[in-house]
Amino acid sequence: MNILIIGSGGREYSIALALKKDNSVDTIYFSPGNGATQKLGLNIDISGYDELAKFAKQKDIGLTIVGPEQPLVDGIVDVFKSHGLNIFGPSKLASSLEGSKIFMKNFLKKYNIPTAKFIQTQDQKEAEKFIQSLNEPIVVKADGLCGGKGVIIAQTKDEAKQAVKGMLSGESFGKAGEAVVIEEFLDGYELSLFAICDGSDYVLLPAAQDHKRLLDNDKGPNTGGMGAYAPTPLIDDALYSQIRSNIIEPTLKGMQKEKMPFEGVLFIGLMIVDNRAYVLEYNVRFGDPECEVLMPLIKSSVLDLFYKTATKDLKSLNIELHDKYSVCVVMASKDYPYKSSPPAEIIIDEILHDNLKQNAHISFAGVSEIDGKLFATGGRVLQCVGIGDSIKEARDNAYMLCGQIHFVGKQFRSDIAYQAL
Ligand code: AMP
């Protein structure tokens, strides 16, 4: 089967790596891909979803997998389905779970799904009144997509009011900030959970933990994610069953009731406070770098998983997982996340050690090929993924691989998975 993957990051690279283990996968096309995906398949440069769908028909693509949120929120799935194509991802309507924080929070409230107390508003005065009623810190969120930057944890009430002002005036996030959500701060630990859904049935992948801050000990600015690991020991059977019955099942039923059944991967950002799970946010795609740790843990066919989801046949799927751990360390460019960095050539030492060859690999993200050489040209450049029988072993493998990779200005955290060790 020919496959089309939409996106250009480490997430999409890791999906392709996992698919390539399946003999029934023929050519993988990437739109647009990156400087390393062209070694796994073919990068294409086509703009417009209708044009892409025509390309998919022409090339006999049996399945399209959408990585990032923007095309989903734009409605790529609806376009492909109208052409009779199989595509993995939620419809435009169902993508509102990520595309609008207000839609998401109202949905959670309507279906009684645990989340932080909140109001939504477009009015500065109403916002200030609610801010006055909360304890500090206070969380202010822009309604629309802001590339992961639309959430402000204000340490004081004044800072929260200023944040609201910046959003409502359009100054901070343009149209995405025209309406805001203000909510209470939840103090606990975060988990990322991924439910693959076909509208009515779902398969839950092992819980992962992301590391959003740039620096060790969770210091520095928020980023797209500096590393992840899975499965995390910070969840037990009781918590899993609480999350299934209080969160995932009401979400899938609620989405059916709203006439927008959820298909694709539901990424649930959770905060665990005193053993109770609260939804911080939904995303309608895989997390990056969470995807890079989850893909290698799937023992059964990843193609089967995606295909059966897209054709609403998850009931017949028997997913098998490796009894292993996986840790991913993100290597970022010099000025990430503040601004773009000058291109830097990437040198990768030859890996001689058998253990490392078998239990570690690179997932490439912000890289370009220039004159046959690989350059770091994006913010998050690549991820070193280690596999092992314990989190410690997986982490050692990931960090050993980091030691083999060189480019000017490279930065990475040295404490990924610390909460589990
Ligand atoms: P979101 O995009 O809504 O997940 O927010 C980004 C990050 O902000 C989350 O991963 C949390 O670290 C933090 N955050 C969001 N909402 C809250 C909240 N109500 N309480 C505490 N932290 C929050």
Ligand code: GLY
């Ligand atoms: N790693 C978090 C995200 O992909 O949103």
